[in-house]
Amino acid sequence: MLLPLLLVGTTLWLNSNRAGFLTISLVPFLLGSAGKYSALQLITGMSARRLNLFHRFLGYCMVTLATVHMACMLYQWAKFPKFLATYLTTTKVQHGLAGYACLCLVVLGSLYPVRVYKYEFFLGSHLLAFGFIGSISVHTPYAMRYFLTGILCYVLNLLACYFVQNRMAHMHVFALPDATRLRIRLASPLNHHPGQHVYLCIPKISWFQWHPFTITNVAQSDKDTKLEVYATVRGNFTRQLHQAAVSMDKKAANDSDEWEVMVMGPCGRHTSATDPETMLQQQRTIVIASAGAGVTWGMQMLRQLATSLLYKQRDQPVFTKNIYFCWTVRRAEDFCWFRQELAEYAAEFDTAHQADALFPKLHVALHYTGDPASLSLETPDEPVDELDESLPKSGLLSEKRRDITPLPIQQCRFNPTDYMCHASSTSSLGIFVCGPPPFNRVFKNGVAALDHTKSCQVTLICEDFD
Numbered sequence: 295m296l297l298p299l300l301l302v303g304t305t306l307w308l309n310s311n312r313a314g315f316l317t318i319s320l321v322p323f324l325l326g327s328a329g330k331y332s333a334l335q336l337i338t339g340m341s342a343r344r345l346n347l348f349h350r351f352l353g354y355c356m357v358t359l360a361t362v363h364m365a366c367m368l369y370q371w372a373k374f375p376k377f378l379a380t381y382l383t384t385t386k387v388q389h390g391l392a393g394y395a396c397l398c399l400v401v402l403g404s405l406y407p408v409r410v411y412k413y414e415f416f417l418g419s420h421l422l423a424f425g426f427i428g429s430i431s432v433h434t435p436y437a438m439r440y441f442l443t444g445i446l447c448y449v450l451n452l453l454a455c456y457f458v459q460n461r462m463a464h465m466h467v468f469a470l471p472d473a474t475r476l477r478i479r480l481a482s483p484l485n486h487h488p489g490q491h492v493y494l495c496i497p498k499i500s501w502f503q504w505h506p507f508t509i510t511n512v513a514q515s516d517k518d519t520k521l522e523v524y525a526t527v528r529g530n531f532t533r534q535l536h537q538a539a540v541s542m543d544k545k546a547a548n549d550s551d552e553w554e555v556m557v558m559g560p561c562g563r564h565t566s567a568t569d570p571e572t573m574l575q576q577q578r579t580i581v582i583a584s585a586g587a588g589v590t591w592g593m594q595m596l597r598q599l600a601t602s603l604l605y606k607q608r609d610q611p612v613f614t615k616n617i618y619f620c621w622t623v624r625r626a627e628d629f630c631w632f633r634q635e636l637a638e639y640a641a642e643f644d645t646a647h648q649a650d651a652l653f654p655k656l657h658v659a660l661h662y663t664g665d666p667a668s669l670s671l672e673t674p675d676e677p678v679d680e681l682d683e684s685l686p687k688s689g690l691l692s693e694k695r696r697d698i699t700p701l702p703i704q705q706c707r708f709n710p711t712d713y714m715c716h717a718s719s720t721s722s723l724g725i726f727v728c729g730p731p732p733f734n735r736v737f738k739n740g741v742a743a744l745d746h747t748k749s750c751q752v753t754l755i756c757e758d759f760d
Contacts, residue, residue, distance in 0.1 A: 585729030
């Protein structure tokens with residue numbers, strides 16, 4: 295819409311005010327899509343990630359329009375040097391240049407490297423948006439109607455964030471290699487589905503930072519008030535969280551040591567394709583592939599499938615014959631997050647398959663691409679506390695410390711094409727992938743390369759854990 299509004303019926307190099315007015319007209323939409331959880335998300339049902347992409351796109355559009363407005367003006371004034379020198383000393387022009395500078399600094403501070411590795415600077419640079427609003431309010435009297443509307447939208451977002459989806463809770467933290475396990479107990483149930491995530495604000499680390507984490511536990515009932523998430527060390531916030539958890543472990547903290555946490559969510563769309571019952575009824579072969587921290591998404595799917603198969607009374611037969619769980623990491627010690635639990639699942643599925651030949655088989659493949667010396671490191675025991683109730687305690691899983699043969703670990707790169715052979719005209723294949731974009735792209739290319747003349751029945755769902 296912006297292109298025809300900008301270009302049709304006007305000559306920008308003679309009068310570029312239209313570009314300036316379009317710039318300020320985007321402010322309500324920009325502020326209305328800001329925030330981790332917004333009123334717009336409540337109304338439209340869009341995920342926070344999609345709204346954030348829309349928010350960033352509007353920001354780039356504003357900078358582009360403001361640049362066109364300023365560049366065309368300067369182009370005309372440059373033909374008259376004395377007029378340009380005089381006009382640059384006026385309050386109107388100086389405030390316009392100041393507002394443009396603030397807008398550019400906000401965009402530079404929101405680039406991917408800054409946003410990921412210097413989150414505090416990213417937040418601080420966004421405060422310059424108030425400098426933009428103040429400067430442009432003086433630059434043109436027509437701006438205030440748009441700015442007041444945008445501020446109203448942002449206030450509604452804050453109210454939606456803190457009073458609609460926000461809830462207080464307590465949590466226990468456990469330090470793992472390069473990650474922190476968070477066990478959260480809520481005051482009221484939180485209805486969530488596979489693939490959804492929550493935003494957490496931990497006052498002990500920061501009062502102002504909200505970060506998304508995938509929910510890994512399975513809701514056992516409508517009254518379940520427990521959550522489990524894993525925070526991988528990637529930025530300053532997760533690094534401080536991990537250091538605080540390590541300090542607690544060194545102090546031999548007891549179970550009464552709890553942190554206060556604010557939980558917002560659940561966020562993210564729920565599709566029927568990731569429903570465990572749908573997967574077991576439609577997919578002959580299920581492939582759950584994860585890379586690095588993307589295993590949190592894959593583990594929740596495996597837990598959902600295991601709960602549906604092992605601990606519930608089934609009225610319908612299971613169409614699935616094989617379940618492949620694949621996890622690849624750079625550091626072998628990261629396997630300690632779920633290696634014990636995966637070994638328990640493998641033993642449980644083997645026992646069930648021996649009793650019933652129609653029961654699906656579970657194949658677990660662990661790959662790592664890092665230093666072979668990391669395999670010699672002693673794998674730390676998984677922490678256990680009273681909140682460890684993500685799975686029903688029955689059968690093999692009720693004996694948490696039973697001696698189970700550890701799963702083998704392969705030092706090789708994961709090859710997605712090994713699982714494409716399961717797709718055929720008579721056998722459906724469901725592939726559920728979570729990892730960084732390059733990892734997901736390999737699966738997308740592999741599915742696209744399949745011979746579709748055979749009417750291959752393939753369902754591919756990719757999630758980017760970034």
